[in-house]
Amino acid sequence: MNLLRRKFLKTATYIGATTAAIGSGVLLPQRVLGAYNEAAFAAKDVNGALTASMGSDQYTASDAIKLKAPDIAENGAVVPVTVSSTLSNVEAISIIAAANVSPLTSSYQLSPACEAFVSTRIKMGKTADVVAVVKADGKLYSASKEVKVTIGGCGG
């Protein structure tokens, strides 16, 4: 009981502190060269992250996307995720952990030579939907799966 309360308070202060810091511009990530999309990773909600990374937050669920992730992740710091798709002309793939402080974990720009396949390991703060968003022919398609996290991998 006590532990839970501590954890809650801790999380609450984290979120408060980060929001305040970003608001005042203190915590803005350092500028980097290239096409790195800062706004997308700074976004605090799924739609904001999608608009910044994929150009739109309108997506339709699709059976043509396969998202492989564990049902239960014992350690949220390492959650293996594999996205593949049978859609043609796939240009980009984004992987989103809906409940993370910044939901966008990663996005991949694929050249035409690439298969629609990406596999990596992500961190998850708590139990949430993992959403794979695939951009094909300029449209966004998605597949999602809930992953239960027993130990969070972000913060604390």
Add this chain to the structure above:
Amino acid sequence: MASIKIRAKVKNGLTTVKTLMSHPMETGLRKDKKTGEKIPANHITEVTAEHKGNVIMTANWGGAISKNPYLSFKFKGAASGDMIKITWVDNTGKGDSAEAAIK
């Protein structure tokens, strides 16, 4: 500094590339348990894969990729013996790249 391991294999015209990078991948949200101070963010922001000078794939990463990241992808058009080059850059401006032959 060899911070990147690459395994690439071609089968039926399709090359599967698997890479492991060694990097702490700090999100910038974690606190040092002893001092209570925030550990500054230090994570890879961009990974590029090149084959014969062409960029095959670019990955943009936030802090939510696991420590010592693993990445796998597939592409067409490479032959056995070709070189594949992987480069990463992190948010502190550091970077590394490595090349490996496709088997």
